[in-house]
Amino acid sequence: MKKYQIIFHIDLNAFFASCEEAVNPALKALPVGIGKNSDRGILTTANYVARQFGVRSAMNVYEAKRLCPALQVVPPNFALYEEMSQKFFDYLRTLTDQVEPASIDEAYLDMTESLQGVHPVKVAxxxxxxxxxxHQLPASIGIAPNMFLAKMASDMKKPMGITVLRKRDVKDKMWPLPIEAMHGIGKKTVPNLKLLGIQTIQDLANFEDVERLxxxxxxxxxxxxxxxxxDDMRKLDPSKAEEVHSIGNSRTFEGFLHTYDDMIQKLSILTDSVIERLLNHALACKTIMVQVRFSDFTQxxxxxxxxYHTNDAGDLHETVEFLFxxxxxxxxxxxxxxxxxxxxxxxxxFKQLNLFETPMTEPEEDEVQTVLKQINAHYGQTVLRKGFDSH
Structure with missing residues (x-):
């Protein structure tokens, strides 16, 4: 008799906000957003109380406070989040050694050999x-025969939900969902798919003009x-926890940097050098880190x-400045x-093309980047950078 995989996808709910509530329980009854408390600040997440007012991640603080004037904006505490994430993964590895991290707050577990006769839902x-x-960490769990379905299942009941999604359930539970709910379909791709008539996951599953798609x-x-x-043929890979691939650049300033503007300028140069190395190696990144050592040598x-993965200059410069x-x-x-x-x-x-773009536009874009690199190389520093349309 064939033995089917039993994959859990465990996703911590509103992780940053949950961490703050764990150390300050008074926040649990209040609407909370995590981010820099200024009108230009961007929320990285919001707790479920705030979400009832329409507040969500990636929303600017000004708009969030317009929707929810009582919103408590808490600055990010990354040291706390790293500590709580470590506790999360330490616990998961007491259940099975087949754990593949997906991010700081989610993981896949292959529980096929670890249930010991106990029903998967009871274990979940x-x-x-x-x-x-x-740990005061709420989570949702998806249970399925493969990684994709487990991920889709964990999104179906939040917070603190458990969903089983079998292959035979796909037509009833997953196909009616809007195409934007499908894991892996980016926001820029959704409008293009909808213009092709793909409104739901079922539409994609049954789309006949594959070459057009x-x-x-x-x-x-x-x-x-x-x-x-x-269908998803991927096998869970616990070794991803040990893989460390990074590109970085740092600089020591003997005379110290004294003004914020000087620090931002030097960070911009360092960021440009990292971007250039990403492009030279045809790589994209997902995680960005900034390191600072102060004059008292604390670091x-x-x-x-x-x-998402990116090597876009705008994304990287904006994130670096936010972290700094x-x-x-x-x-x-x-x-x-x-x-x-x-x-x-x-x-x-895969490149998520705009419906009105064609591959013919790509060489022109490459030429722009080449010219900019030649000019900057001539001057030995970044004097020009591609602009971004704010409209």
Whole structure:
């Protein structure tokens, strides 16, 4: 008799906000957003009380406070989040050694050999209870025969939910969902798919003009159609926990940096050098880290994981400045460093084309980047950078 995989996907709910509530329980009854408390600040997440008012992650603080005037904006505490994440993964590894981290707050577990005759839902219930009792971390769990379905299932009941998604459940539970709910379909791709008439996951699973679809999903078109049908051949890989691939650059300033503007300028140069190395190696990153050593030789770092891989200059410069603002204090700086990790080959990531773009536009874009690199190389520093349309 064939033995089917039993994959759990465990996703901590509103992780940053849950960490803050764990150390300050008074926040649990209040609407809470995590971010820099200024009108230009961006929320990294919001707790479920705030979400009832329409507040969500990636929303600017001004808009969030307009929707919810009582919103408590809490600055990020990355050291706390790293500590809580470590406790999360330490606990998961007491259940099985087949754990693949997906991010700081989610993981896949292959429980096929670890259930010891206990029903998967009973095991999942115990996991939820233990995480909340020991660490005050609410979570949702998806249970399925493959990684994709487990991920889709964990999103179906939040917070503190358990969903079983079998292959035979796909038509009833997953196909009616809007296409934007499908894991892996980016926000820029959704409008293009909808213009093709793909409104739901079922529409993608049954789309007949595959060659037309390939213009938007690229080399991974067949993979996404397969996943829409409930198929995913990936095998869970625990070794990903040990893989460390990063690109970084740092600089020591003997005379120290004394002004915020000087620090930002030097960080910008370091960021440009990291971007150039990413492009030269055809890589994209997901995690960005900034390191600062102050004049008293105390050293701090902060990192942030984007929800997508990128080597876009705008994304990286904006994230680096955000992280530095979290570290900044009115004190001279001795060292600055910028590094990126969680890398992927750019060729492995499909390009999400706008419906009105064609591949013919790509050489022109490459020529612009080449000219900018030649000019900057001539002057020995970044004097020009590609602009971004704010409209």
């Amino acid at each position: 219930e115990n996991i939820l209870k233990t995480l909340y009792r020991k 390939r213009k938007f999903l690229g080399s991974q078109t067949d993979q996404y159609i397969g996943r829409a049908r409930g 701090q770092s902060r990192h942030f994981s984007l929800p 603002d979290e570290l900044y204090r009115d004190q001279p700086v001795h060292l600055l460093g910028v590094s990126v990790s969680n890398l992927e080959q750019q060729a492995m990531l």
